[in-house]
Amino acid sequence: MEGDNKLLPNLSQNLLEILNDEEYYDVTIEVGNDPYVKVFRAHIVILHYRSSYLRRILSTNKKKNDEALTHIKLSNISPEIFQIILRYIYGGKLFLNNYDNSDIIKVLVAASELGLQELVDYLQSFLINNKASWIEKNFNFVYQTGLENDSFSELQEYCINLISKEPDKIFKSSNFSSIPEKLLVSIIQNDSLQMNEIQIWEHVLKWGLAQNPELPSEVTKFSKDDFNTLKNTLQQCIPFIRFYNLTSKEFVDKVFPYREILPEELCADLLKTFLNLLDPDSKPSNKSRPRMTKEIKSITVESKIITSHHAELILKWVNRLEITDKLTSSYEFKLLFRASRDGHSQDKFHEICDFKSRTVTIVKVKDSNEILGGYNPAEWRSDNEYGTTKDSFMFSFINGRIENYILSRVMNEIHATYNNYFCGPTFGENDFCIWPGFMGNVCRKVSYEKPIRETTDDFDVEECEVFQIIWN
Numbered sequence: 001m002e003g004d005n006k007l008l009p010n011l012s013q014n015l016l017e018i019l020n021d022e023e024y025y026d027v028t029i030e031v032g033n034d035p036y037v038k039v040f041r042a043h044i045v046i047l048h049y050r051s052s053y054l055r056r057i058l059s060t061n062k063k064k065n066d067e068a069l070t071h072i073k074l075s076n077i078s079p080e081i082f083q084i085i086l087r088y089i090y091g092g093k094l095f096l097n098n099y100d101n102s103d104i105i106k107v108l109v110a111a112s113e114l115g116l117q118e119l120v121d122y123l124q125s126f127l128i129n130n131k132a133s134w135i136e137k138n139f140n141f142v143y144q145t146g147l148e149n150d151s152f153s154e155l156q157e158y159c160i161n162l163i164s165k166e167p168d169k170i171f172k173s174s175n176f177s178s179i180p181e182k183l184l185v186s187i188i189q190n191d192s193l194q195m196n197e198i199q200i201w202e203h204v205l206k207w208g209l210a211q212n213p214e215l216p217s218e219v220t221k222f223s224k225d226d227f228n229t230l231k232n233t234l235q236q237c238i239p240f241i242r243f244y245n246l247t248s249k250e251f252v253d254k255v256f257p258y259r260e261i262l263p264e265e266l267c268a269d270l271l272k273t274f275l276n277l278l279d280p281d282s283k284p285s286n287k288s289r290p291r292m293t294k295e296i297k298s299i300t301v302e303s304k305i306i307t308s309h310h311a312e313l314i315l316k317w318v319n320r321l322e323i324t325d326k327l328t329s330s331y332e333f334k335l336l337f338r339a340s341r342d343g344h345s346q347d348k349f350h351e352i353c354d355f356k357s358r359t360v361t362i363v364k365v366k367d368s369n370e371i372l373g374g375y376n377p378a379e380w381r382s383d384n385e386y387g388t389t390k391d392s393f394m395f396s397f398i399n400g401r402i403e404n405y406i407l408s409r410v411m412n413e414i415h416a417t418y419n420n421y422f423c424g425p426t427f428g429e430n431d432f433c434i435w436p437g438f439m440g441n442v443c444r445k446v447s448y449e450k451p452i453r454e455t456t457d458d459f460d461v462e463e464c465e466v467f468q469i470i471w472n
Contacts, residue, residue, distance in 0.1 A: 177210030
């Protein structure tokens with residue numbers, strides 16, 4: 001059947017030619033709102049079978065006997081976005097790398113409205129697998145979009161996993177205080193949130209105070225009306241704070257001063273609970289409990305170079321954990337590229353790995369047991385520019401032994417990676433460079449904390465693998 005697929009491009013092209021034909025169309029579609037309105041010409045039979053929404057609209061907009069054309073209106077979609085959608089409906093093609101990420105979100109929303117579930121699923125996967133760093137930077141916008149539509153389940157799940165794993169990226173973002181209440185409530189009710197409860201309370205309190213800038217800066221100066229104002233602001237959030245996870249000291253220092261915003265019965269029970277913990281015979285913890293303490297199952301990795309134990313240690317470095325810490329989320333090492341399978345060349349690397357983020361590059365040095373590697377949270381590209389990130393790192397396992405490693409984090413963030421079509425995966429300014437077109441494979445410390453090899457000599461690559469880290 002593979003040969004039959006070679007015929008599809010011609011079919012797609014012919015259908016797009018039909019779309020551009022000005023003679024045989026039988027429906028006009030008025031898209032947008034004044035003053036940005038555009039009329040598109042199309043064909044009822046194609047719209048009928050390609051879009052469930054347009055099928056319903058067409059069935060209620062039959063042309064009258066004296067009319068030559070059927071005419072429908074779509075005011076909720078911009079002409080620019082509908083043109084992208086219409087080309088997909090006819091030709092089954094989308095060149096997403098030609099569009100801004102915000103436009104892809106608009107196409108996603110429009111595709112859902114038009115009942116194009118196949119396109120909805122494709123766009124969600126594209127954003128998650130190729131635009132992870134952009135999603136993080138625009139998390140509030142993306143998550144809010146996901147919450148507003150039940151058909152965006154894949155995007156919702158991805159955002160929930162991101163919240164669970166790295167809540168600081170949301171709570172400590174510059175626009176945290178401006179996120180909608182519904183979004184905040186959705187975040188703090190997450191059972192898997194990897195953050196101590198006292199931190200969650202402090203962030204919620206910070207958000208509530210930011211909504212009421214007229215309140216005094218010190219709680220000791222609050223009036224009864226001030227407490228009522230804050231109570232009304234946080235009334236939807238309070239039920240999702242796990243106050244019983246706090247220590248006595250945390251409750252007394254951080255919560256008790258705001259006791260008037262808590263429901264009376266809850267406040268009374270908390271007082272009773274934490275007073276009991278102050279009993280000399282009790283053994284209180286000195287640290288509030290995180291919400292998620294479950295350990296993950298063993299990690300599987302489809303590699304010819306590293307084992308699951310190597311992968312687990314790399315994940316701890318990604319999460320900035322101590323070696324003795326436990327991972328509390330499940331991960332997949334998705335194999336993207338393998339040199340022995342795809343080719344020992346920079347062009348194959350870029351063809352497969354460009355626009356992929358959260359990747360781990362693993363290299364087996366020829367004629368040795370030495371393993372080299374690097375983590376890039378941002379996307380690989382071919383634009384001849386340096387990549388900027390503070391979270392990349394390089395590493396090596398001497399003789400392949402997991403206990404005999406070197407970890408080197410980036411120091412010069414603006415030169416964390418180098419994206420050049422004529423080079424393979426490159427970290428720093430040749431700190432770790434594979435398949436450069438102008439010299440041999442090298443590791444020479446410039447932008448990272450320390451060298452990951454004992455020598456700066458060139459080396460040959462026996463095998464190279466690139467994995468994408470995916471949260472399950």
